[in-house]
Amino acid sequence: MQRQNANPQQLPNGFSYQSRALSAQKSLDLFYYLQKNLTWQQPDVTVYSKTGPIPRLQCFISEHNFEYGYSHSKLIVEPWPDILFAMRKRLEKHLNQPLNSLLVNYYRDGNDTMGWHSDDEIELGHQPTIVCVSLGAERVLKLKQKSTNKITDLKLQSGSCLVMNGDSQRDYQHAIPKQTTLAHPRISLTFRYIKQIKQAQF
Template identity: 50%
Template structure:
């Protein structure tokens, strides 16, 4: 088993709060790793800077924003540049529409190159996403610890997201909770995360 394969093994699934549904096998193991390699080498990756608490710095990961031409979206003071839908992701989008009845028109892709790349605590609660957004997240590559935190009690749940697994966030998930992907020592391989969303 290769090093990448070893770092893609699933972990234990905890009980999740309302609005979060874990889908352990959306794509088969080998297919998910093949898609990881394909996206890593074909997408137009960028590393934009954002301003938080008055400080501007590059985000600790690479990013690609794929969306319909009419979509305008940004966060933390940064406007994202649209990239056209690649065929493989357009097909995935169509499948998700059939599965969930959701017309996703945008896809934010993050590439965490190793355990030093991360995402801080946040909610996907931008006005462009609507009152109760539905967001579908697909993980490819190394298993990473996804954190969910109750905004009131600060209670935290850790969900290992392995390659090919999905996470559906609906209802009040963005109102009542924050989520993050912290740095993770010992992870030497990359993880690509696709988050399908509806903007506007």
């Protein structure tokens, strides 16, 4: 299996990365505000017939009555905090793309992870746009091309913004692996547009 480290010029088609979308001070202030003020949840998930809590905390934000969950467990939908609603509006204007929902992941240290997956659910539509803003500790995002299993590593810095669009979710999976020596936390803000249907079950 081939591996390579990525800088913005080396990313596959459908991925774009800006390392300093937010200043260091704004990133730090926003991290501590969200850490303290969001309502964090830890739903159970069933994998290979085993059920247990996911290895991170989450908060799902939307103004619509969507249901969001894993394997028969659902997250409570929270309203938009003013600071995140303002960020959403700036991103929508910059990308010319509607974004009506936000999944926030809180990685408490390097033992918290995200497994291999694609954001390709039918509720996200054809060629979805996923916008990921990182705050706090630097973590490695792995991108795996489905056709070749080639893996690209991208270091997500605090204050950075990764946009995944086009055929990125059709052609690639992504994951946040363990970094057991890392003691510091990270928060990721993943904005997306969910079709206006009664239930969004991922």
